[in-house]
Amino acid sequence: MHHISARRVLLCMQLNCPHAYIFHTMNEPMRLAKRLAELINCSRSQAEQYIEGGWVRVNGVIQESPQHRVTNERIELDANATLLESVPMTILMHKPPGYAWDEGQKSASSLLEATNRSKADASGVRLLKRHLKGQACVTPLESGASGLLVFSQDFKVQRKLWDDANFVENETIVDVKGSVSEEMLQALNRPFMRRDRLVLHAKVALSKSNEQSTGLRFAAKGAEPGRIAVLCEHHGLEVIGMKRIRVGRVPLADLPVGQWRFLQAHERF
Numbered sequence: 001m002h003h004i005s006a007r008r009v010l011l012c013m014q015l016n017c018p019h020a021y022i023f024h025t026m027n028e029p030m031r032l033a034k035r036l037a038e039l040i041n042c043s044r045s046q047a048e049q050y051i052e053g054g055w056v057r058v059n060g061v062i063q064e065s066p067q068h069r070v071t072n073e074r075i076e077l078d079a080n081a082t083l084l085e086s087v088p089m090t091i092l093m094h095k096p097p098g099y100a101w102d103e104g105q106k107s108a109s110s111l112l113e114a115t116n117r118s119k120a121d122a123s124g125v126r127l128l129k130r131h132l133k134g135q136a137c138v139t140p141l142e143s144g145a146s147g148l149l150v151f152s153q154d155f156k157v158q159r160k161l162w163d164d165a166n167f168v169e170n171e172t173i174v175d176v177k178g179s180v181s182e183e184m185l186q187a188l189n190r191p192f193m194r195r196d197r198l199v200l201h202a203k204v205a206l207s208k209s210n211e212q213s214t215g216l217r218f219a220a221k222g223a224e225p226g227r228i229a230v231l232c233e234h235h236g237l238e239v240i241g242m243k244r245i246r247v248g249r250v251p252l253a254d255l256p257v258g259q260w261r262f263l264q265a266h267e268r269f
Contacts, residue, residue: 029070029071031066031067031069032047032056032058032069032070032075033047033051033066033067036050036051036056036075046083047066049083050081050083051065051066052064052086052128053083054128055077055078055080055081055082056075056078057075057076057078058073058075059074064129086128088152088154089125089131089135089154090150090263091112091150091261091262091263092148092149092250092255092261092262092263093108093111093112093150093255093260094146094252094256095146095149096146097143097145098143101139101141101143102140108137109135109151112132112151113132114127114132116258116260117260118255118256120254120261121262123262123264125262133153134153135151135153136151136152136153137149137151138157138158138161138162138165139161139247140224140225141223141225141244142225142242145172145242145243146243146257147244148245148247148250148255150247150250150263150269152263157263157269160269161247161248161269165222165223166222168221168247168248169219169248170219171218171244171246172217172228172243172244172245173215173216173217173241173244173245174215174217174228174241174242175213175215175239175240176214176232176237176239176240177213177238178237178238179209179214180206185204185205185206187235188216188232188235189202189203199227199230199231200227200230202219202220202231203218203219204216204219228242247269248268248269249267249269250267250269
């Protein structure tokens, strides 16, 4: 058959086949988006949506770059391909100590790679490159601390956890050197003021205790880094470890250190 500017093209779409197979021969390289648009008679922008949506395979491998150059490769368009707009994604990460929550040297965002996705991720999301682009961290956390970070492309999540952060409770386990008396625990639960400004008002409870250290569980609204350390220092406590285990109603749970997963549909902050 001779179609599309005298190039030889065979389009085979079988109802029982999971993909639409397109075979073609040509001499000069061409952008995948342009080639796909010609082959399935759609606009260039629609072709780019199919490709960026992970619906197109080149020689059996998903290709998500519309600029990818093709010549004689086999192009497959998934029979389930859709042009529905991509849903913005939210990611939960277990930040290791030593990584910055924001951009810069050794940023936690550098861990947003496919190889670091938790095998226990139950979201069912098929990972695409665009899911990891434009992710903004909306939960500040000390570089020396570990624990839950939230990245999101979703404006609603960004607004709730960034603009309205003072209404969202964070739960953090803080290890301090030595023992903590009942009197000290009561003092930690009082509002901490500095220069007539409220620095922190947290619900503080004992988490664990041994001869060398005590674990304190802090539950407080807002996520401004440094507040807990300042409060502990004010009361003469030396912080030796810090780990955020919850943001709003979403827990860190058993997410491994250095790994991430997608927020599930039923989870709400």
